[in-house]
Amino acid sequence: GAVVSQHPSRVICKSGTSVKIECRSLDFQATTMFWYRQFPKKSLMLMATSNEGSKATYEQGVEKDKFLINHASLTLSTLTVTSAHPEDSSFYICSATSGGMGLVRSHNEQFFGPGTRLTVL
Amino acid sequence: DAKTTQPPSMDCAEGRAANLPCNHSTISGNEYVYWYRQIHSQGPQYIIHGLKNNETNEMASLIITEDRKSSTLILPHATLRDTAVYYCIVYYDMRFGAGTRLTVKP
Numbered sequence: 001g002a003v004v005s006q007h008p009s010r011v012i013c014k015s016g017t018s019v020k021i022e023c024r025s026l027d028f029q030a031t032t033m034f035w036y037r038q039f040p041k042k043s044l045m046l047m048a049t050s051n052e053g054s055k056a057t058y059e060q061g062v063e064k065d066k067f068l069i070n071h072a073s074l075t076l077s078t079l080t081v082t083s084a085h086p087e088d089s090s091f092y093i094c095s096a097t098s099g100g101m102g103l104v105r106s107h108n109e110q111f112f113g114p115g116t117r118l119t120v121l
Numbered sequence: 122d123a124k125t126t127q128p129p130s131m132d133c134a135e136g137r138a139a140n141l142p143c144n145h146s147t148i149s150g151n152e153y154v155y156w157y158r159q160i161h162s163q164g165p166q167y168i169i170h171g172l173k174n175n176e177t178n179e180m181a182s183l184i185i186t187e188d189r190k191s192s193t194l195i196l197p198h199a200t201l202r203d204t205a206v207y208y209c210i211v212y213y214d215m216r217f218g219a220g221t222r223l224t225v226k227p
Contacts, residue, residue, distance in 0.1 A: 043206075043217045043218060043220055045217070046215055046217070091162070093164050095165075110155065111167065112165045114164045
């Protein structure tokens with residue numbers, strides 16, 4: 001199946017710094033990417049949906065100015081956690097699909113990355 | 122909130138079939154049901170998906186009710202390595218519920 005990678009797999013940073021996480025689709029063009037966060041022993045929480053070349057759509061309660069998402073190409077989306085604080089420590093997971101999310105809905109599989117563990121000290 | 126609800130946990134004996142139910146009563150006509158599983162500290166692993174018909178692949182079978190309001194994932198011969206959290210989601214909604222923690226016991 002298709003492969004989605006994330007980089008870095010693990011990052012530790014100081015409070016107040018910004019951290020960028022990359023999500024890449026390795027062998028297909030991802031028109032849509034999703035970002036999730038997961039706290040220990042909890043389920044995945046959808047943060048935002050991004051379509052290539054357009055602004056991301058954030059879920060209710062997710063601060064768009066804190067979690068900056070850029071989907072500039074069909075194979076790369078980035079999530080930047082700005083001014084990170086200890087409460088932002090979490091497991092961040094991206095997923096990608098080649099399916100469109102617009103008016104004409106075509107079915108495609110959704111592939112998940114391996115996740116990035118962020119620890120803010 | 123997610124469109125799916127699942128029992129929080131289930132046990133299964135090794136070698137027996139594991140049947141994991143999922144309710145998705147508000148699913149739309151063009152939405153698919155997807156199943157994933159997650160082993161600790163890893164990204165979710167795709168298992169199977171379906172729209173109306175029952176589906177089978179090398180990992181599992183998916184039974185979808187005629188009204189499409191619920192489905193069942195079947196692992197025909199569970200092994201200890203199938204111990205994981207299993208999630209069903211509705212494709213296009215993309216929100217995860219709490220999932221079912223399946224424990225396969227020797």
